[in-house]
Amino acid sequence: SLDWVDANGARMKDMIDLGRVVSAPTLEELAKKLDMPVENLKKSIANYNGVIAGTYKDPLGLRATDKDDKQMTEGPWYACQKVPTVHHTMGGLEINVNAQVLDVNGKVIPGLYAAGETTGGIHGSNRLGGNAVADIITFGRVAGIHAAKGI
Ligand SMILES: Cc1cc2nc3c(=O)[nH]c(=O)nc-3n(C[C@H](O)[C@H](O)[C@H](O)COP(=O)(O)OP(=O)(O)OC[C@H]3O[C@@H](n4cnc5c(N)ncnc54)[C@H](O)[C@@H]3O)c2cc1C
Known part of the structure; x- marks a missing residue:
């Protein structure tokens, strides 16, 4: 029905x-x-x-x-209509707890924030199925708060 x-x-x-x-x-x-x-x-x-x-x-x-x-x-x-999509990327930019992007030496790149699929390592070397949405909301919010404060 x-x-x-x-x-x-x-x-x-x-x-x-x-x-x-x-x-x-x-x-x-x-x-x-x-x-x-x-x-x-x-x-x-x-x-x-x-x-x-x-x-x-x-x-x-x-x-x-x-x-x-x-x-x-x-x-x-x-x-x-069916279209192919990327389910989840396993790599990406490394960020700290403030969602600030780190350089290859682990140093903060001032003014650059990232969250979600552009980042990697949040879930370890693989992905935790079903946690991407929690990841993007959490780190998206963290990135926004810290970007607004400039820290
Ligand atoms: C079929 C499928 C099922 C999934 N199921 C689950 C699930 O059950 N649970 C779960 O937690 N996760 C699931 N995921 C993963 C989850 O949906 C993604 O990890 C999440 O949506 C990624 O969010 P994001 O904001 O990082 O990236 P996206 O949602 O990809 O957002 C990126 C945005 O940037 C825009 N953009 C790209 N380039 C540019 C540009 N140059 N300028 C301006 N805008 C641009 C894009 O149009 C897009 O709107 C699933 C994914 C897929 C594909």
């Missing part, structure tokens, strides 16, 4: 209203809305269904490994 709430609290209805998800009753209508060749869209769906059925080997290596991987044969159909 369009009112079903997913694990992130999102409803399909809201995504459609926002224009993030495009919906249509048939693949022909969906292709038209997306301005893409309907044959390509149908071929993609057929190939995907072939992978699920075990009758098609995907050249990019898609395999049906999840119990939710099911053949798609009926509308309504939904589409959304």
